[in-house]
Amino acid sequence: MKSRRTLLVRTGHGSAAASAVPGLPDVVLDAVTDAAPDPVVDMVPPVPPDLPPVTGPVLPGPLVLGPVAPVVPVQSVRPAIPAPPSVPPSVPPVVPPRPVEPPAVPPVAPPAVPVAVPVTAGPAIEPLFTSAPGLNWAGPGDQWSRAWALRTLGGTDSPPASPSADAPDPAPEPAPAPDLRADAEQPPTARDIELIRTSLAVVEPVADRATAHFYALIFLGHPEIRALFPAAMDVQRDRLFRALLTAARSAGDPDGLRAYLSALGRGHRRYGTLTDHYGPVGECLVAALAKYAGSRWNAETERxxxxxYRLVSSIMIEAAEESARTSPPWWQGEVVAHERRTPDLAVLTVRPDQAYPYRAGQYTSLETPWWPRVWRHFSFASAPRPDGLLTxxxxxxxxxWVSNALVHRAAPGDVLRLGPAAGGMTLDHAAGTDLLLVGGGTGIAPLRALVEExxxxxxxxRAVEVFHGARTPAELYELAGxxxxxxxxxxxxxxxVLSGPGAGTAEAAAAALLAGELPEAVARxxxxxxxxAYLAGPPAMVRRASGVLLRSGVPAERIRHDLVGDLAAP
Structure with missing residues (x-):
């Protein structure tokens, strides 16, 4: 069990210099397929009650498939690590009580310490506030950001000692083994992809042990990287192997793969991922695969x-560096309104600390002060507004854990953290085709934003048809609007569309509510x-509705949804 001190560590600003990675070779890999929980609803698998479900970087820069070719670490001036707050292990994290009234917002003030990455394009980044009840300030200049920026690879600030002139001559070293890292400079080949798939097929039956061994190698050899991950690692281990399978199955869509990896590189800045992390993580991955791939592992497979891995990490680092020129790794957002629509459903209005770019139909990831480093996906429920507020x-x-905290615990004055906007479920105004919008439950949120746009x-x-489905009349909370x-x-x-109790009754008919499951109602x-078509809601509903539309003659390229899963976390 980790100490409470570990649970309180916050992620800091991490930016990487893409120039440290050799040029990107041309390569053809497999297409990345979308699969996983709906970004609109906080879907998490059951876990033991004493351990929260978690997300984190798939690796400290997630899709890791081997080490980076020699990388030059980013050189920066790093302050000394401040002493962390003293919190007895037995004392839970201190969360201030919910304020009775929304507090006054402090006047505009620039951060005490400038952002580490200079802004070369776009507006200057100046937070509107630097503190709020419910969350200690975590941003440019806070103690955890400074601490994590120091010696992230276990190095030292002082140069190594020079050998003494009186020291005896060292014993002759054996001839070095062939350097497989030199061959890693070459672009991947079709043979490389075949070898990776073959080795993964061998590792898959023992994936739980292989991934546990991989993380043990990282945390033992580089304990400073542990702070980038959540306290509980059960879900994290599963996510790693799914990431490896996704990459191994990609082929024929280099543009799609680059877009996918670029989004991961940008999104994982919020975990504090640095260029320097890619090298040791790749080495640990290779060591873990070599241990569990058995006879399928040889010098050719390692190569x-x-x-x-060099290709994957290069794309991710390049995207992170490009993003760092114009935006922070995360935004702070103060809750300014909290409206309960049902006992288990709330509408939150959030004011970001600086301009937040997004489009209707997209989603973001949120972190609460009560579950550090645990991020969940939520869609924007409104189109961009002149006042900059987010819904x-x-x-x-x-x-x-995140959704329950936002519904039952968050209140005006609390501060959340937001990752960058993501998702491709946006409107093409030049197309001019008629639209079909199908939203189940809170899946209506991004569709409401599209209608507003x-x-x-x-x-x-255009003609626009909207289907809003739920199990109970109360859950059709956006129907009137x-x-x-x-x-x-x-x-x-x-x-x-009503599918639960009350469907087909006189009351439902009087309210002009269709009876039945949402996909079948659309088919009628x-x-x-x-x-x-734009689909949003629980993954099962989205897949069923997609099948209905395909059978009714809608081409697959005209069915839009964002079943991106926890690998984009996002």
Whole structure:
């Protein structure tokens, strides 16, 4: 069991210099497929009650497949590590009580210490506030950021001692083994991909032991990296192997792979990932694979892993460095409104500390002060607003530590952390095709944002059909608002679908609610040929609705959703 002190460590600003990695070779790898929990709903697997479900970097820069070719560490001036606060192991993290009234926001003030990465493009980054009840300041200049920026690879600040002139001559060393790292400079080949798939097939039956061994090597050899991960590692181990399988199965879509890895590189800045982390993590991965791949592991297989890893890490570092020029690794957001729509569903309005760029239909990852380094995906429920406020619909789900904290504990004045916006479920205003929007539960949130964007910029002759489905009438919490919009815009049609108790009753009929499961209700109003469909909600519902639309004649390229899973965490 980790001490409470470990649980209180906060992630700091991590930026990496892409110039330290050799040039990117051209390579053809497999397509990355989308799969996993819906970003709108906080879906997490059951865990023991004393350990929260967690997310973290798949690695300290997640999709790691072998070590980076020799990387030059980023040189920077690093202050001394301040003494961490003294917290007895038996004392739980201190969280101030919920304020009775929203507190006054401190006046605008620049951070005490400038952002480590100079801004070369875009507006200057100046937080609007530097403290708030519910969360100690964690940003430019805070003690944890400074601490984590120091000696991240276990090095020392002083140069190694020079050998004494009187010291005896060292014994002759044996001839070195062939240097496989030199061959890693070459781009991956088709043979490399075949070897990686073969070795993963051998490791897959013992993936739990292989990943546990991998993390043990990292944390024992480089304990400073442990602070980048959550306290509980059970879910983290599963995510690692899924990441390896995703990369190994990619082929024929280098552009899609680059976009996927670039998003990971940008998103994992929030964990404090630095360029220097990639090398030791790759070495530990190679050692773990060599131990569990058995007879399938040889010099040729190791060379293949190193080549692919070099490509993956280069793309991620390049994207992180590009992102660091114009944006912070995370944003602070103060909760300014908390409206309970049902006992387990709340609408949160959040004010970010600086300009937050996003588009309707996208999502972000949120971290609360009560579960450090545990991030969950939530969609934006409104189009970008002139006042810069952000809206989220959050349903507390079983074993959902973040969602339960946001619904039952968060209050005005509390401060959250936000990762960068992600997701491709955005509108193409030039296409002009009619739209079908299908949202289950809180999946209606990003669809409501899309409708707002159309209302603001004009539908341009499009017809827009919205299906809002839920099990109970109370969970159709956005139906009235959407119908009000439909009353003002003739291009918009809104239908409510009820699948649980009360479906098909006279009361439901009086409220003009359709009965049945959402995908089947959509099918009854088809066919939907010629439409572009946007789907959001529980993953099972999204997959079923996608199948219904495919059978009704909607091309796969016109069915949009963001089942990105926890590897993008995001």
């Amino acid at each position: 293949a892993w190193r080549r692919v 989220f619909h959050v349903k507390a789900v079983q074993a959902g 159309l209302a603001e910029h004009g539908a341009a002759g 959407l119908r009000e919009l439909a009353g003002r815009h003739r291009w918009l049609t809104v239908r409510g 109003f088809g066919p939907w040929t010629g439409r572009t």
